[in-house]
Amino acid sequence: MGLFYTPKRERKEMSDITDEELEQQRPADDAPESEWKKYAQTWEKRAKANAKASHGVTADELEALRAKAQKADELEDAARTDLEKAQARADAAEAKIAERDKADAARELANEVAKAKSEGRSTPISASILRGSTREELEAHADEILALLPDKPKAATAGTGGDRGDDIEGEEADAKDIAANVRL
Structure with missing residues (x-):
């Protein structure tokens, strides 16, 4: 038990003590509890x-x-979670912007096609009724719609108005006479 009671100058550092030396200091099996505590310490x-x-x-x-x-x-995980949340919000915002830009481009393309197809026609076509995602699809749909729309009729000229009934010459006609001459 020299380790516990040796003067400071004779003591060894704990890391310098070998397992054999420590085993030699082991108390006897029937030693008091205090000796075993010192040994454990x-x-x-x-x-x-x-x-x-x-x-x-x-x-x-x-x-x-x-x-x-x-x-x-833990703090890094919390910060990373906040960063991931911010990244998700930024991604969502970018997706919305891209979707809006795509819709704006499609609307602009439909306006261009409608304007080009309506040029020189008496009946214009509205861009809002055109369907398609490419210029070719929009133009094809515009052509289908225009094929269904008649051109504006030509203005009537003298003698081309069709059967208009008998002319009233110089006489004054009353409403009964006019009604009698109307053909349905």
Whole structure:
């Protein structure tokens, strides 16, 4: 039991004590509990000394560093979660902008096709009724619609008005006479 009671100048560092030397200090099986506690404390001191020698820190310092590392990991995870949320919002906003730009481009293309197809025609076509996603599809649909729409009739000229009934010459006609001459 020299380790516990040796003067400071004769003591060895815990990391310098070999397993054999420590085993020699082992109390007898029937030794009092206090001897066994001292022996256990010796092993504990050796373990802490070995930890400090191998890591450059004591076991308590190592435990404190582990707690700090865990806290830093938790904060990093929380920050990453916030970053991921912000990234998701940015992605959603970009998708909405792209969708709106696509709709604007499609509307502009439909307006161009409608204007081009209506040019020189008496009956214009509205871009809002055109369907298709490409210029070719829009033009084909516009052609189908225009084929169904008649051109504006030509203005009537003298003698081309059809059967208009008998002319009233110089006489004054009353409503009954006019009604009698109307053919249905």
